[in-house]
Amino acid sequence: MMDFHDKVIYQIYPKSFMDSDGDGVGDLRGIIDKLDYLQYLGVDYIWLTPFFISPQRDNGYDVADYRSVDAAFGNMEDLEELISQADGRGIGVMLDMVFNHTSTEHEWFQRALKGEKEYMDYYIFKDGSSEHIPTNWESKFGGPSWEYVPNLGKWYLHLFDRTQADLNWENPNVREELKEVLRFWKRKGIKGFRFDVVNLISKPEVYEDDTEGDGRHFYTDGPHVHEFLQEIVRDAGIENMVTVGEMSSTSIASCIRYSNPDERELSMCFNFHHLKVDYKDGNKWELMPPDIQALKRLFRQWQLGMQEHGGWNAVFWCNHDQPRIVSRFGDDGRYWKESAKMLAASIHLLRGTPYIYQGEELGMTNPYFTHIGQYRDVESLNYYEILLQEGKTEKEALQILASRSRDNGRTPMQWSSEPNAGFSGTTPWICVTNNYKQINAEAEKEDEASILAYYRKLIRLRKEKRAIADGKIDFLFEETPYLFAYRRYMECESASGEELLVLNNLGKEPVVLDTAKLETDKYKLLLGNYEETKAGIPQVLRPYESLLFEKF
Numbered sequence: 001m002m003d004f005h006d007k008v009i010y011q012i013y014p015k016s017f018m019d020s021d022g023d024g025v026g027d028l029r030g031i032i033d034k035l036d037y038l039q040y041l042g043v044d045y046i047w048l049t050p051f052f053i054s055p056q057r058d059n060g061y062d063v064a065d066y067r068s069v070d071a072a073f074g075n076m077e078d079l080e081e082l083i084s085q086a087d088g089r090g091i092g093v094m095l096d097m098v099f100n101h102t103s104t105e106h107e108w109f110q111r112a113l114k115g116e117k118e119y120m121d122y123y124i125f126k127d128g129s130s131e132h133i134p135t136n137w138e139s140k141f142g143g144p145s146w147e148y149v150p151n152l153g154k155w156y157l158h159l160f161d162r163t164q165a166d167l168n169w170e171n172p173n174v175r176e177e178l179k180e181v182l183r184f185w186k187r188k189g190i191k192g193f194r195f196d197v198v199n200l201i202s203k204p205e206v207y208e209d210d211t212e213g214d215g216r217h218f219y220t221d222g223p224h225v226h227e228f229l230q231e232i233v234r235d236a237g238i239e240n241m242v243t244v245g246e247m248s249s250t251s252i253a254s255c256i257r258y259s260n261p262d263e264r265e266l267s268m269c270f271n272f273h274h275l276k277v278d279y280k281d282g283n284k285w286e287l288m289p290p291d292i293q294a295l296k297r298l299f300r301q302w303q304l305g306m307q308e309h310g311g312w313n314a315v316f317w318c319n320h321d322q323p324r325i326v327s328r329f330g331d332d333g334r335y336w337k338e339s340a341k342m343l344a345a346s347i348h349l350l351r352g353t354p355y356i357y358q359g360e361e362l363g364m365t366n367p368y369f370t371h372i373g374q375y376r377d378v379e380s381l382n383y384y385e386i387l388l389q390e391g392k393t394e395k396e397a398l399q400i401l402a403s404r405s406r407d408n409g410r411t412p413m414q415w416s417s418e419p420n421a422g423f424s425g426t427t428p429w430i431c432v433t434n435n436y437k438q439i440n441a442e443a444e445k446e447d448e449a450s451i452l453a454y455y456r457k458l459i460r461l462r463k464e465k466r467a468i469a470d471g472k473i474d475f476l477f478e479e480t481p482y483l484f485a486y487r488r489y490m491e492c493e494s495a496s497g498e499e500l501l502v503l504n505n506l507g508k509e510p511v512v513l514d515t516a517k518l519e520t521d522k523y524k525l526l527l528g529n530y531e532e533t534k535a536g537i538p539q540v541l542r543p544y545e546s547l548l549f550e551k552f
């Protein structure tokens with residue numbers, strides 16, 4: 001078994017996790033204060049999203065210095081203490097390496113702007129007059145992906161915000177600089193890395209207009225991406241650490257290469273195809289209910305494709321860019337508890353390493369903001385304007401944001417029923433979701449039937465059952481709409497021949513099970529998400545019901 005197959009990783013968005021110094025912004029000491037909670041939950045690693053010095057145009061994904069702690073989050077001593085205190089609890093710290101681009105406030109870019117050739121070559125500058133944009137590619141946050149610098153008479157590429165300039169990975173000096181960053185953090189005791197949009201680092205040789213799309217097919221999983229990854233992983237000496245690449249619009253074939261141990265690239269990959277099944281015609285800003293059949297199909301394809309060719313998935317529903325899953329594919333009203341638990345089980349029992357995003361383990365919901373003034377995210381603010389320009393009314397645009405904004409996942413962690421959800425002694429940088437009196441960690445710790453308790457059980461089960469961590473997977477009842485069912489089993493296992501059966505109803509209507517296909521008297525119930533569950537395999541699954549059985 002690879003070292004990370006039985007591990008669970010918890011993502012922390014420091015700005016919204018815990019504010020220890022009462023300024024309304026979460027910080028590193030706040031994370032230290034909550035390590036006991038993370039140990040109680042049972043996670044093996046925490047991945048911290050960027051806390052480096054940054055102008056915060058994109059909440060830290062615009063890094064101005066890769067080897068620093070922004071004063072808003074604390075200082076290097078706080079980080080060192082966090083690493084050592086986490087280590088004492090058996091928790092490894094993973095950092096977020098934003099290596100596709102830097103902030104335009106980074107020293108390298110500032111020197112490039114002064115016309116220093118050496119540093120201009122760190123970025124992607126193209127000659128041209130202000131009227132001649134190099135290509136028609138679009139930024140992921142809306143608008144063109146090029147910005148003109150009048151005093152240089154050149155354009156620079158930014159696939160994200162214009163303050164996030166893309167690095168030129170073709171330049172070996174850039175790669176050396178980034179390896180040094182990795183070595184620096186390794187020496188500090190960091191145990192793993194998440195690489196931000198790392199499949200976008202290799203740009204094409206020729207820059208030309210995209211006649212069919214926004215330009216992504218020119219640079220997604222680009223020509224030298226595998227070479228570059230192999231090189232930095234090898235030279236920085238991080239082959240044995242846990243690494244995960246965030247892969248934008250990628251393919252199964254590419255992710256097999258990124259994550260197959262023989263290729264010596266990364267431990268695993270995030271892909272987002274399953275989180276686009278509610279985008280109408282692929283457009284995030286057009287509302288549509290989730291297409292559950294497409295969701296089932298995608299899981300099946302990715303699970304089987306990766307299994308067949310030795311790849312490894314990071315499995316997840318939530319992160320700081322995504323709305324809350326219980327509000328999205330579940331039901332945050334009547335079936336809040338059941339659907340949150342079912343969604344948890346449906347991915348934690350898959351083949352892959354599960355990620356939990358802070359608050360997901362409590363069943364935190366979208367906040368349903370109603371004013372544009374409540375939003376903070378650069379993408380949300382840009383798209384609000386774009387939607388209005390496209391002719392949407394304010395009400396319609398707000399409705400879209402309430403479902404799609406990245407801020408849905410960025411509201412403060414709900415620790416208790418105290419003011420500001422126990423996150424801060426003062427008004428937080430972004431509003432708390434107003435259901436925190438019912439949904440919070442303190443209340444759920446007291447309740448054996450809570451969503452939190454369910455996540456703890458799922459984490460423990462991964463450590464107890466080899467079939468979960470390392471077993472094979474195959475899918476059952478594919479033709480039954482809303483039924484997401486699979487088997488996990490150890491092959492060639494002499495002793496127990498461990499085999500598990502997972503049944504999830506992804507919908508709010510009951511699902512009839514064709515039990516003739518199962519040896520129903522051979523299964524023992526291990527876990528169920530309803531408070532009362534009969535021991536055997538039922539004829540009908542209740543709304544959002546989730547059951548885990550072991551075969552004997």
Ligand code: TEU
Nearest residue numbers: 058061098140160196197248284321379
């Ligand atoms: O995100 C990459 C990315 O492309 C998306 O998740 C993006 O936020 C979404 O497609 C917009 O609709 C990563 C980080 O997770 C994100 O927070 C950063 O803003 C982005 O990279 C740039 O660094």
